[in-house]
Amino acid sequence: MKVMGYELPLMSSLIVWAILWEILGQMDVSILLPPLSAVLVKMVEIIPTQAFLSALAVTARGFLTGTILAALIGVPLGILMGKSIIVDRMLLPWVNMFLSAPLSALVPVLMVLFGIGEQTVIITTLLFAVWIIMLNARAGVMQISPSLVEMARSFGATPWQAFREIYFWAALPEIIAGVRIGLLRAVKGVIIGQLLVSIIGFGRLFELYSTNFLMPHFWAILLVLFFFAFLFAEIFAVLERRVRYYASNRT
Template structure:
């Protein structure tokens, strides 16, 4: 970022908003925003409590389980849509509808089907993440160079070998979909637990908001943001390592 010819580090924008947050909190301009320094102090208090450790265990389990199921299902669905035109015409509209639909409205229905517990949260994470993974996988499959498949056929590659070639060639888009699914999955796990509000971080959000412990509330949000951004950054670095597949397709 460059301001008046001076190159500033990427963290400058973040530090700017932290200062604004601190000023708003110090002057009590908005009651919902305590000073950022109080949030940092509350963060230490939050992560050292036994209730947070148990909530984190439940949340991470539900999140990773739902995301793993979404990744496997989304890649399979995207491969099917990309390889079979009839399946693409049949499913593409519905995948796009679920991607753009307000999925939080479906959580009460999921709760009726799976009960008020971990299965509901896992299914919610799955619903939030699977559609973007499927669409990005489909895009990657459709961008596979025809010459690559012609070469595979000319060398007598088996069906399994051709599928492996397609999967590797579409890997950049697949990883991009998983990276977006990681972020959407965090929204799913929070929304699922908030609406169930008896397990995981949802119970902590409910506890802090009911007792107006806003510093603890925002500290918990910062932890979730850091968790989501860390996972997205890890997958983003993996994306950079496989960019040569995209170059091979060109």
């Protein structure tokens, strides 16, 4: 972003929003919006507490487990959709439906099927993340040149060898992009799951603070959550840029 010919850092917009937040908070516009300075002070107080660390451990476990399962399921199925017309026609309508559907409405059904506990939170996280991973893996495979596949067949490559040496690596930029977006959706999934299923982890803290109108505490936890989501997204964005050269192998 340029202002009066000067190139500003990418974080400049965040600084502007932070200043605006502080001004509105100091004006006492709403009890729901405390000053940013009060939120940051409360964040420093909350992070070392046992309640926060326990909630972070529970949330991280559900988030990582659900996201890893989503990647392990979504990448192979997405590649299979990209290379097989039959599989693509069978799965694509369902993938599009679940990607656009309000998945929060399925949580009560999951509670009936899997009970009230961390297992349902993990499945909720998986459902939020897996569909976009599948679509991106599919898109990456569909951009692969057929000549690469024909060459592999002419050299006697087995389907597993073709999957491992051609499809996966050639579609890697899209796969990483899908995982990056899936991570952001998984953050939403794990919090919704914890709020609706069993009030554990960060979901329990959100419920506690909002019920008692402890808004600096509430916003402090929310900022921590945003930080981790931003951190994961940036890590995968860097990884995505580093593997872009694999896309050249598809043509």
